[in-house]
Amino acid sequence: MNHKLTDGGNVLHVGTLARVEGEGAMHIELRDGKVTDVQLRIFEPPRFYEAFLRGRSFTEPPDITARICGICPVAYQVSACNAIEDACGVSVSDEIRLMRRLLYCGEWIESHALHVFLLHAPDFLGYDGAIEMAVDHPTVVERGLRMKRAGNQLMTLVGGRSIHPINVRIGGFYRMPETAALRAFRPVLEQALEDALRTVELVAGFDFPEMEQPYEYVALRAADGYPIESGAVVTSSGAAFEVRDFPRHIEEFQVEHSNALHANLDGGTRGPYVVGPLARYTLNHDRLSPLARDAAQAAGLGAVCRNPFRSIIVRAVELVEAYHEALRIIDGWTGSAAPSVEVPPRAGEGFGASEAPRGVLFHRYVLDETGIIRDAQIVPPTSQNQSSIEADLRTLVEGWTELDDHALQHRCEHAIRNYDPCISCATHFLDLTVDRG
Amino acid sequence: MSATVPDPGGHVTVAVAARRPKLAVWKFASCDGCQLTLLNCEDELIPLAGSVEIAYFPEATRAVVEGPYDVSLVEGSITTPDELERIQQVRAASRRVITIGACATSGGIQALRNFADVAEFRSIVYAHPEYISTLSRSTPISAHVRVDFELRGCPINKSQLLEVLAAELQGRAPRIPSHSVCVECKRRGNVCVTVAHGTPCLGPVTQAGCGALCPTFDRGCYGCFGPQDTPNTASIASRLRVHGMSEPEVVRVFRTFNAASEAFLRESERHEPPTADGPTGEATP
Numbered sequence: 001m002n003h004k005l006t007d008g009g010n011v012l013h014v015g016t017l018a019r020v021e022g023e024g025a026m027h028i029e030l031r032d033g034k035v036t037d038v039q040l041r042i043f044e045p046p047r048f049y050e051a052f053l054r055g056r057s058f059t060e061p062p063d064i065t066a067r068i069c070g071i072c073p074v075a076y077q078v079s080a081c082n083a084i085e086d087a088c089g090v091s092v093s094d095e096i097r098l099m100r101r102l103l104y105c106g107e108w109i110e111s112h113a114l115h116v117f118l119l120h121a122p123d124f125l126g127y128d129g130a131i132e133m134a135v136d137h138p139t140v141v142e143r144g145l146r147m148k149r150a151g152n153q154l155m156t157l158v159g160g161r162s163i164h165p166i167n168v169r170i171g172g173f174y175r176m177p178e179t180a181a182l183r184a185f186r187p188v189l190e191q192a193l194e195d196a197l198r199t200v201e202l203v204a205g206f207d208f209p210e211m212e213q214p215y216e217y218v219a220l221r222a223a224d225g226y227p228i229e230s231g232a233v234v235t236s237s238g239a240a241f242e243v244r245d246f247p248r249h250i251e252e253f254q255v256e257h258s259n260a261l262h263a264n265l266d267g268g269t270r271g272p273y274v275v276g277p278l279a280r281y282t283l284n285h286d287r288l289s290p291l292a293r294d295a296a297q298a299a300g301l302g303a304v305c306r307n308p309f310r311s312i313i314v315r316a317v318e319l320v321e322a323y324h325e326a327l328r329i330i331d332g333w334t335g336s337a338a339p340s341v342e343v344p345p346r347a348g349e350g351f352g353a354s355e356a357p358r359g360v361l362f363h364r365y366v367l368d369e370t371g372i373i374r375d376a377q378i379v380p381p382t383s384q385n386q387s388s389i390e391a392d393l394r395t396l397v398e399g400w401t402e403l404d405d406h407a408l409q410h411r412c413e414h415a416i417r418n419y420d421p422c423i424s425c426a427t428h429f430l431d432l433t434v435d436r437g
Numbered sequence: 438m439s440a441t442v443p444d445p446g447g448h449v450t451v452a453v454a455a456r457r458p459k460l461a462v463w464k465f466a467s468c469d470g471c472q473l474t475l476l477n478c479e480d481e482l483i484p485l486a487g488s489v490e491i492a493y494f495p496e497a498t499r500a501v502v503e504g505p506y507d508v509s510l511v512e513g514s515i516t517t518p519d520e521l522e523r524i525q526q527v528r529a530a531s532r533r534v535i536t537i538g539a540c541a542t543s544g545g546i547q548a549l550r551n552f553a554d555v556a557e558f559r560s561i562v563y564a565h566p567e568y569i570s571t572l573s574r575s576t577p578i579s580a581h582v583r584v585d586f587e588l589r590g591c592p593i594n595k596s597q598l599l600e601v602l603a604a605e606l607q608g609r610a611p612r613i614p615s616h617s618v619c620v621e622c623k624r625r626g627n628v629c630v631t632v633a634h635g636t637p638c639l640g641p642v643t644q645a646g647c648g649a650l651c652p653t654f655d656r657g658c659y660g661c662f663g664p665q666d667t668p669n670t671a672s673i674a675s676r677l678r679v680h681g682m683s684e685p686e687v688v689r690v691f692r693t694f695n696a697a698s699e700a701f702l703r704e705s706e707r708h709e710p711p712t713a714d715g716p717t718g719e720a721t722p
Contacts, residue, residue: 069470174651175655
């Protein structure tokens with residue numbers, strides 16, 4: 001089940017890519033120093049959500065689809081609400097939209113702090129994991145845990161608990177949090193915001209391999225603000241379309257080596273595409289708060305970031321944005337809003353998307369007149385990124401062929417972790433094989 | 438909770454007494470939420486790492502210490518031929534096996550396949566169903582190997598997880614109540630959502646552990662900790678009907694995250710429309 005070398009070094013077989021969420025494997029073939037094949041193999045067992053959603057009530061997807069992922073349940077809850085409210089022709093109040101955004105800030109914080117400090121930083125600082133890193137860098141790990149805890153506390157305050165929150169329903173919330181409790185949480189967020197600014201400085205000082213991704217970037221863009229809980233779709237080639245047109249532009253297809261469907265943008269003629277922090281940042285740099293934008297600039301990030309290794313800086317900048325945005329929402333909260341609006345069922349099709357920590361998460365539902373789900377489609381971010389992860393490795397491994405298998409494996413893992421792949425959403429357990437022919 | 442988990446300052450005495458117990462965390466079909474609960478112990482994680490040797494936990498570290506392991510936490514249900522083999526290896530390498538969460542303990546949400554035709558499920562999601570290797574049923578860990586303790590919840594509760602780990606370190610039985618959510622609700626001083634507002638609630642038949650979260654947020658319990666030790670599901674089902682739920686809704690409310698647990702499975706079958714072939718659900722072993 002663990003790391004084992006086989007075939008005298010020609011074929012490397014390593015079980016378990018660590019510090020990702022899910023089960024998968026990587027297979028690389030080299031012939032005369034050229035990469036002839038790269039496959040991200042996703043073994044995460046299929047759980048058939050789209051199948052068993054059929055026949056369920058339109059009120060159930062926020063609770064059911066949250067269970068697709070313990071790390072980003074709010075993303076599933078919010079995309080589901082957006083899609084079903086669209087199908088039923090209902091818009092929620094600004095207050096409900098803001099409260100969803102506040103809950104979602106908590107999830108970005110929890111997920112990004114987990115990835116920056118516990119999963120990704122050990123690659124840059126040369127440790128197997130954060131617990132080992134804590135021996136030499138206790139203040140860094142303590143800061144990361146403090147920042148992460150603030151995200152979990154915010155989710156608990158708004159959602160009832162941080163993993164699979166119970167307070168989200170179609171149309172809004174079961175109960176709005178107490179205004180006094182929100183205000184009382186300010187000091188924790190202020191401290192965490194300070195921590196986040198120091199984190200941007202810290203990670204900006206890491207060593208980054210040179211790499212420029214040529215791929216198309218895809219993200220949401222909202223009427224105002226950095227895209228989190230809603231928006232329309234934009235791409236770095238200048239395409240723009242409404243969420244309801246997502247299925248016309250994004251086509252899912254199956255490959256034999258993965259239990260997660262791959263995806264193409266506009267027929268794949270422009271190559272693979274990328275969703276997630278780099279795409280979101282590059283397509284919405286102007287929408288960051290001045291504080292986050294200044295922090296990015298001081299960290300050496302321009303308006304565009306195309307080096308996937310630098311995604312750790314972008315995540316740190318997004319942490320600044322998320323704490324800042326959470327404080328802004330709390331400061332403007334009057335506490336007078338109704339917790340939900342009524343959503344009567346009707347027959348129809350609805351589309352919803354939001355920016356999960358790892359990128360655009362799309363949901364589509366077809367309902368009958370009583371609100372029973374007749375069809376469901378869910379396109380998670382990691383599925384969409386599989387092709388670009390494979391393309392990154394194809395590029396990188398060409399320059400790394402002189403490395404021994406251990407070093408090569410570590411570098412490949414690092415490159416995969418740039419995407420913070422959530423394999424439970426799409427794939428956990430990356431098993432690396434290198435065939436040198 | 439930190440009081441029950443020895444802090445690093447105290448681990449000198451532990452080290453003198455014996456080596457640190459080896460802890461492993463394994464994943465089967467699941468969402469990762471229950472093992473994430475361990476990483477969400479922000480205040481306890483570093484002290485815990487001083488008290489136990491985190492020997493296998495791929496979500497957190499690349500480092501792997503060879504087995505055997507003193508305590509294995511197992512997340513997820515068994516849904517593929519590979520998992521059938523792997524759980525046997527985990528059991529053979531572990532002195533104690535503790536399941537964490539609804540998937541490992543009752544088969545999880547993915548046990549909804551147990552009520553359907555998996556070939557059809559596969560063809561709904563995948564264009565090439567022949568590439569997909571899966572079992573027709575999702576089953577709990579206890580259906581395949583001996584389990585030493587089952588921790589409930591979708592997801593598990595952090596305090597309960599720390600209590601189970603503390604009990605392991607101290608060689609005692611964990612103090613995890615098996616009574617209903619109603620007891621927690623009363624302790625919190627909640628007004629009963631069913632009695633006061635007619636909101637359908639599974640609290641009376643569901644095991645405590647969440648802190649009566651849903652009723653605290655003006656919502657009925659939806660049973661994510663599974664059945665309590667003496668659940669009168671027939672009685673609660675009649676209350677659900679009185680409070681406006683249709684028979685299909687009653688079936689669905691028992692068929693979520695613990696659909697294959699015995700008490701919820703039987704009750705859901707009682708509310709299905711009769712078919713020529715009899716009930717569609719299968720019993721858990």
